[in-house]
Amino acid sequence: MNKFLWLIRRELWESRAMWVAPAVCAAIIIGGTLIATVLHGTVNVHPEDAAHLAQLRTLTPDRAEAFASIALGVIALPFFMLVLFTQFLYALDSLYGDRRDRSILFWKSLPISDTQSVLAKLTVAAAIFPLAAIAAALVTQLIVFAICSIKLQTLSVLTGHFWIPATWAGSLLVMGYLYVASLLWYLPLTGWALLASAWAPRSPFLWAALPPLALGLLELIVLRSAYVLHAIGERVGGASLMARAFSMSHASGFTFVVKTDHSTMTIPRALTDMMQPAAFFSSPSLWIGVLLAAGFVGAAVWVRRYRDAST
Amino acid sequence: MTTLIDARALTKTYGATRALDGASFKVEAGRIVGLIGPNGAGKTTALKAVLGLARCDGGTLEVLGLDPFRQRNELAERVSFIADVAVLPRWLRVQHAIDFVAGIHPRFRRERCEQFLARTTIKRTSKVRELSKGMITQLHLALVMAIDAQLLVLDEPTLGLDILSRKQFYDSLLSDYMDSERTILVTTHQVEEVENILTDVVFIDRGRIVLDLPMEEVATTYAQLVVAPDRAEAARALTPLNERQLLGRHVFLYEGADHGALQRLGEVRQPSITDLFVAKIQGSAA
Numbered sequence: 001m002n003k004f005l006w007l008i009r010r011e012l013w014e015s016r017a018m019w020v021a022p023a024v025c026a027a028i029i030i031g032g033t034l035i036a037t038v039l040h041g042t043v044n045v046h047p048e049d050a051a052h053l054a055q056l057r058t059l060t061p062d063r064a065e066a067f068a069s070i071a072l073g074v075i076a077l078p079f080f081m082l083v084l085f086t087q088f089l090y091a092l093d094s095l096y097g098d099r100r101d102r103s104i105l106f107w108k109s110l111p112i113s114d115t116q117s118v119l120a121k122l123t124v125a126a127a128i129f130p131l132a133a134i135a136a137a138l139v140t141q142l143i144v145f146a147i148c149s150i151k152l153q154t155l156s157v158l159t160g161h162f163w164i165p166a167t168w169a170g171s172l173l174v175m176g177y178l179y180v181a182s183l184l185w186y187l188p189l190t191g192w193a194l195l196a197s198a199w200a201p202r203s204p205f206l207w208a209a210l211p212p213l214a215l216g217l218l219e220l221i222v223l224r225s226a227y228v229l230h231a232i233g234e235r236v237g238g239a240s241l242m243a244r245a246f247s248m249s250h251a252s253g254f255t256f257v258v259k260t261d262h263s264t265m266t267i268p269r270a271l272t273d274m275m276q277p278a279a280f281f282s283s284p285s286l287w288i289g290v291l292l293a294a295g296f297v298g299a300a301v302w303v304r305r306y307r308d309a310s311t
Numbered sequence: 312m313t314t315l316i317d318a319r320a321l322t323k324t325y326g327a328t329r330a331l332d333g334a335s336f337k338v339e340a341g342r343i344v345g346l347i348g349p350n351g352a353g354k355t356t357a358l359k360a361v362l363g364l365a366r367c368d369g370g371t372l373e374v375l376g377l378d379p380f381r382q383r384n385e386l387a388e389r390v391s392f393i394a395d396v397a398v399l400p401r402w403l404r405v406q407h408a409i410d411f412v413a414g415i416h417p418r419f420r421r422e423r424c425e426q427f428l429a430r431t432t433i434k435r436t437s438k439v440r441e442l443s444k445g446m447i448t449q450l451h452l453a454l455v456m457a458i459d460a461q462l463l464v465l466d467e468p469t470l471g472l473d474i475l476s477r478k479q480f481y482d483s484l485l486s487d488y489m490d491s492e493r494t495i496l497v498t499t500h501q502v503e504e505v506e507n508i509l510t511d512v513v514f515i516d517r518g519r520i521v522l523d524l525p526m527e528e529v530a531t532t533y534a535q536l537v538v539a540p541d542r543a544e545a546a547r548a549l550t551p552l553n554e555r556q557l558l559g560r561h562v563f564l565y566e567g568a569d570h571g572a573l574q575r576l577g578e579v580r581q582p583s584i585t586d587l588f589v590a591k592i593q594g595s596a597a
Contacts, residue, residue, distance in 0.1 A: 002414065003414070003415055005414075006411055006414035007415075010407075010411055013402070013403065013404070013407050014400070014402055014403075087581060098400075100393070101400060101401060102397065102398045103398055103399065103400035104398075105394035105395075105398040106394070106398045106399055106400065106451075107474045108362075108364060108387075109362075109387070109393070109394065109455075110387060110415050111384055111385075111387035111388040111415065111416060111417075112384075112387075112413065112415060113384045115384075128510050184536075195371060253387070306366075
């Protein structure tokens with residue numbers, strides 16, 4: 001186990017650049033908030049936005065809390081989307097990188113099994129990067145809310161509800177749930193990227209992207225159906241994960257006027273009400289994906305073991 | 312004497328090429344064995360098989376009593392290797408490299424590594440990419456020498472290094488690492504620089520072992536004879552392995568010849584490994 005921790009550390013030493021992505025994301029959101037709050041009230045507000053502001057100024061306390069929790073969710077979302085890219089790119093490069101710079105011959109000179117090496121890379125990609133992103137999201141949420149509390153005095157009806165512990169606990173719960181859900185949901189993609197990385201003689205990205213696409217097109221031409229392409233689209237797109245993990249059907253909400261033409265949207269009273277873990281974790285397609293991931297990772301270990309180390 | 316490596320009739324084919332074609336050799340404990348051969352002779356394939364990085368198609372191979380491919384993880388604790396000059400990852404920090412090997416390897420002795428590094432100008436905070444080739448080799452050597460391994464395998468360890476670094480490499484190896492408990496298997500093109508440190512020499516050519524001899528027997532088995540042109544015919548009659556001309560004189564190399572008979576014809580010398588290599592490899596090509 002101790003060995004495994006060293007392998008994890010080694011990954012973190014190597015891909016320090018990957019920490020930069022959540023940091024940049026945080027900087028952009030915080031910077032945007034600063035600019036927006038400084039400009040607030042000094043520029044001409046669009047009539048539609050003015051109507052929104054008017055609504056926000058007259059919120060009841062429970063609705064203000066709901067808005068605060070949604071704001072937390074909106075801040076966290078880009079971090080989760082970013083993780084999708086970084087973990088895939090990292091997995092794609094991890095095993096290939098060892099072969100590209102021939103350092104695989106150094107790693108293989110040490111008593112580390114190929115299973116341990118591959119699992120360490122999988123752990124970093126699937127579990128540790130998202131944790132880092134959540135940490136960055138939390139810091140961003142705190143800073144953005146602090147800025148808004150100080151700067152947006154005119155919206156004190158709203159900002160007065162920014163620091164209720166239950167709101168934050170709910171937000172953390174939602175992030176924790178999404179962390180586990182997306183970890184499992186995207187595991188086959190990460191596993192596939194590792195396999196392409198172990199296998200590719202060069203350009204692991206093409207090896208990862210082309211075979212599934214070719215299979216999908218073949219199905220389209222030969223069988224005139226699109227199950228493969230559909231399955232890939234479902235898996236890659238973030239929207240389908242969100243639709244599976246969250247639902248408005250259990251949540252109690254209230255209507256909020258979105259536009260001056262009186263179209264409305266339903267705002268949930270709490271994001272935690274939208275979680276549907278039972279339905280999500282009992283879905284067969286989730287576990288079929290996890291099984292596929294196990295197969296891909298096993299194959300990646302095999303390829304790393306049997307592939308001639310110097311090629 | 313303990314046999315560390317016992318290779319019998321190893322074969323390995325890559326597509327149409329036979330990288331190993333029935334190669335058999337043994338490495339005993341406490342020896343420094345040079346595996347020498349031309350490009351594509353099967354040196355690296357043989358080393359990979361010994362290290363458990365590749366599996367042979369045929370033959371049997373035991374390293375420290377283990378099957379290197381199946382029991383690679385066990386073997387990796389007792390065998391160290393330096394694949395060549397440039398395999399340390401360029402992003403790795405020197406301090407991290409030491410910490411990592413110390414964390415991973417149960418036989419790593421940190422103080423040995425520190426001692427060796429203290430004699431170099433390598434900074435702990437440097438990344439490998441900031442070091443010169445010679446320094447990278449020193450770092451790798453420091454890491455490997457601190458591992459209490461029974462067998463050290465070196466594959467072209469000094470390729471591309473300048474003369475000073477090469478000399479330094481072998482000096483450190485001999486003075487700081489080698490003792491009666493240690494065994495080294497080394498492949499290299501630069502035969503002259505290992506010649507003096509080897510205890511055994513193995514020639515490999517086209518996947519076959521063409522010579523396997525302790526160095527002390529090289530002197531008794533092989534002889535080089537330098538004669539004037541008028542004696543060349545007589546020298547040829549004694550069936551030399553090869554003949555070449557050098558500054559108007561003829562140089563012959565003999566295997567198992569009677570030294571007395573040779574001395575009557577001209578000057579007898581002990582052949583260098585390079586001479587022997589040329590004679591053996593050319594001989595087998597003829």
